[in-house]
Amino acid sequence: MDDKILIPISFFLMIFGIVYLIYSTRNRERLALIEKGVDASIFFNTNQKNVPAWKVFVINTAFLLIGIGVGLFIALFLTTYTKMNPDVVYPATIITMSGIGLLVGFNKAKDLDK
Incomplete structure (x- = not known):
């Protein structure tokens, strides 16, 4: 395998990992708040x-x-x-x-x- 191909592959894997981490963490936080009985409307701030x-x-x-x-x-x-x-x-x-x-x-x- 050519060494030059590893750079774009690792770059896209890094971007994917960051996006996945952000969304999975956000999902876990929201599920924890919902389990505690917090209203889901706090995620959608409509008066701003x-x-x-x-x-x-x-x-x-x-x-x-x-x-x-x-x-x-x-x-x-x-x-x-x-x-x-x-x-x-x-x-x-x-x-x-x-x-x-x-x-x-x-x-x-x-x-x-x-």
């Missing part, structure tokens, strides 16, 4: 207003792309006007600004609930 998932996805994606663009601009600025190594500056600034963009997107998505 929910923001559609696509809006949160669009906001987070937009801020991620903005962060990548700003990271590229700052990296270009740093490599042009300083003697920093471009092999280090580009990934560092792109990853940092992407993280900041995701943080801002998370905070904006939280504000959608209000």
Whole structure:
């Protein structure tokens, strides 16, 4: 068996294991609560207003792309006007600004609930 095929197989097995663990644990928790006589309506919170998932996805994606663009601009600025190594500056600034963009997107998505 080729070694390159083991990586995708192990990746999908890992994803399957995580999903299975989440659903089986959730099921066991719910069964334990139902056995204790707790009303099943606690699983379905109807008085909470929910923001559609696509809006949160669009906001987070937009801020991620903005962060990548700003990271590229700052990296270009740093490599042009300083003697920093471009092999280090580009990934560092792109990853940092992407993280900041995701943080801002998370905070904006939280504000959608209000």
